[in-house]
Amino acid sequence: MEDNQIINLFNCRQESAIKELSDKYGNLCSKIAKNILGNSCDAEECVNDAYLAVWNSVPPTQPESLLAYVCGITRKIAIKKLEYNIAKKRNNYFDLPINELDECLSVTKEEIGNEHIESLLNEFLATIDQKSRIMFVRRYWYEDSISDIAKLFKLRDNTVSVKLNRIRSKLKKFLEERGVLI
Amino acid sequence: MINKREIIGKIENKYIEEAGFYKGKSKKNLYAVLTVAAAIVLIIGVLVLYNNGLVDKENTRDSELNEESNDLTRYYNYLDEVTGDIYNGTQIVVSTGRITNEGDLERFALSLCLKGEDIESVRFSCQNQYITFTSPSCGFVDCSLERAHCGLECGQDYWRMNKNFTIYYDKEDEYSSENYVLTWNPSELLNLLEEESLNIADLSEEQRSDKIVMEIEFEDGTTECAVLNIRVEDDGQVGRLIEKYTVTDADEFVFREDGKSEQQLLEEELETAILCQEVVNSGSKILDYKQLSLIYESAMEYYDKIGYFVTDMTISEDDSTSESYYEQYDETNIVVIVVEGPGMDPARHIVVGTEDDWNTCEVLSEGY
Numbered sequence: 270m271e272d273n274q275i276i277n278l279f280n281c282r283q284e285s286a287i288k289e290l291s292d293k294y295g296n297l298c299s300k301i302a303k304n305i306l307g308n309s310c311d312a313e314e315c316v317n318d319a320y321l322a323v324w325n326s327v328p329p330t331q332p333e334s335l336l337a338y339v340c341g342i343t344r345k346i347a348i349k350k351l352e353y354n355i356a357k358k359r360n361n362y363f364d365l366p367i368n369e370l371d372e373c374l375s376v377t378k379e380e381i382g383n384e385h386i387e388s389l390l391n392e393f394l395a396t397i398d399q400k401s402r403i404m405f406v407r408r409y410w411y412e413d414s415i416s417d418i419a420k421l422f423k424l425r426d427n428t429v430s431v432k433l434n435r436i437r438s439k440l441k442k443f444l445e446e447r448g449v450l451i
Numbered sequence: 452m453i454n455k456r457e458i459i460g461k462i463e464n465k466y467i468e469e470a471g472f473y474k475g476k477s478k479k480n481l482y483a484v485l486t487v488a489a490a491i492v493l494i495i496g497v498l499v500l501y502n503n504g505l506v507d508k509e510n511t512r513d514s515e516l517n518e519e520s521n522d523l524t525r526y527y528n529y530l531d532e533v534t535g536d537i538y539n540g541t542q543i544v545v546s547t548g549r550i551t552n553e554g555d556l557e558r559f560a561l562s563l564c565l566k567g568e569d570i571e572s573v574r575f576s577c578q579n580q581y582i583t584f585t586s587p588s589c590g591f592v593d594c595s596l597e598r599a600h601c602g603l604e605c606g607q608d609y610w611r612m613n614k615n616f617t618i619y620y621d622k623e624d625e626y627s628s629e630n631y632v633l634t635w636n637p638s639e640l641l642n643l644l645e646e647e648s649l650n651i652a653d654l655s656e657e658q659r660s661d662k663i664v665m666e667i668e669f670e671d672g673t674t675e676c677a678v679l680n681i682r683v684e685d686d687g688q689v690g691r692l693i694e695k696y697t698v699t700d701a702d703e704f705v706f707r708e709d710g711k712s713e714q715q716l717l718e719e720e721l722e723t724a725i726l727c728q729e730v731v732n733s734g735s736k737i738l739d740y741k742q743l744s745l746i747y748e749s750a751m752e753y754y755d756k757i758g759y760f761v762t763d764m765t766i767s768e769d770d771s772t773s774e775s776y777y778e779q780y781d782e783t784n785i786v787v788i789v790v791e792g793p794g795m796d797p798a799r800h801i802v803v804g805t806e807d808d809w810n811t812c813e814v815l816s817e818g819y
């Protein structure tokens with residue numbers, strides 16, 4: 270079913286909207302949640318919460334991209350759950366992918382806000398080739414493992430690591446040139 | 452305090468969609484197969500209607516075609532005007548975009564599909580700019596104008612950006628072999644526009660023109676040669692003309708050696724960097740390049756297996772501990788290598804030894 274048809278079902282308050290949403294993007298949402306949380310049980314709970322959040326927000330919200338919308342909500346809920354689990358020491362799963370960005374995102378000038386860096390990040394993504402961009406987004410937005418990305422691109426794990434390393438170096442240079450990094 | 456996750460969370464929807472919809476080769480699905488089948492049927496239909504299409508016809512619909520659109524029908528209308536049938540059953544389909552005076556691409560510059568069941572190999576030679584090759588090995592099909600590549604995607608094992616290379620059609624993969632795609636990358640031309648602030652009209656004929664020669668070899672041993680002449684017009688439109696071609700001695704660019712795949716280049720770059728450093732730092736040991744290569748390969752194979760990514764290897768000056776531990780080895784047939792990479796803090800050490808004067812070697816131990 271097309272995204273706009275699913276959104277119409279939400280607009281008409283048809284419960285089948287949830288099923289259609291789940292059929293189309295359920296696997297992807299589950300994967301994102303599992304990538305972040307590291308266990309299927311919490312991940313399923315997050316995905317269900319995300320469906321509920323979509324049900325409560327559409328309408329009035331009319332997302333331009335249903336994939337980005339539902340996956341974005343899932344990601345936010347999963348991150349909150351992870352923070353909760355870490356705070357309660359219920360989870361020692363370490364958020365490795367995001368920490369790889371320390372070298373290029375951590376040491377920023379104090380006066381520079383997140384908004385500026387967000388805009389530069391999108392600008393940077395527009396400058397790199399499609400394959401690198403997909404790799405970057407799969408690793409740091411979807412938080413896919415190196416092995417999963419390697420399988421997706423039919424590459425060796427080592428090659429993916431090298432490529433990501435290069436993309437991060439490019440990002441660092443990009444931000445340095447724009448005076449964001451110290 | 453900067454919140455990395457919050458920043459990453461603001462990546463634009465279009466990039467999230469792009470990555471989310473991206474499918475690997477194993478994800479061949481019915482939709483993809485049917486879409487390819489439909490595309491092939493349409494292309495063949497178009498070829499029948501335009502069987503004299505070797506020479507690019509005057510494009511009367513350029514103004515309409517310059518508009519961004521996802522209209523599939525219009526896309527194929529577009530293709531039919533630039534299709535060349537150069538051999539029985541072999542078709543070349545070219546799709547072009549536009550270059551701005553600022554050095555930006557609108558959609559893409561030029562993309563070319565070469566389809567033929569009987570093709571054994573094709574050698575591409577690009578005179579002035581660069582060419583990139585992709586195969587649709589992931590089975591992902593997107594016929595929208597915005598995505599270029601004639602609706603075909605990826606193929607990392609084959610990805611190259613070079614001036615000359617040969618593609619061997621994969622007979623085992625009927626899905627890919629019929630739909631290889633070549634993209635023209637006018638990076639030098641774009642640099643002139645972007646960095647030297649020139650306009651397209653300021654460029655010389657050589658700077659704005661290019662040739663891609665395609666030497667096609669068929670399964671039965673026969674050959675065919677075609678050329679795609681490219682010229683960027685003053686308004687940025689990329690013009691093209693396909694015709695049969697005979698390579699002469701004057702075509703020096705055809706006789707250049709083939710370039711290497713991205714994968715090959717990447718691996719060689721890492722290996723060379725590591726080996727050069729090892730040669731410099733190999734201390735009192737007398738090891739030649741061949742021996743160092745052997746040690747390097749053993750160590751890399753080991754780390755490959757256990758899933759570590761290696762960024763640096765240096766032969767340690769201090770290997771006395773290992774020598775005393777492995778009594779059967781003396782200082783000339785054992786090396787300790789300091790290995791660095793993500794997750795290796797402190798650096799790891801790997802001990803490699805030989806019992807036949809470095810004709811073969813083995814990893815003796817590994818750890819911090």
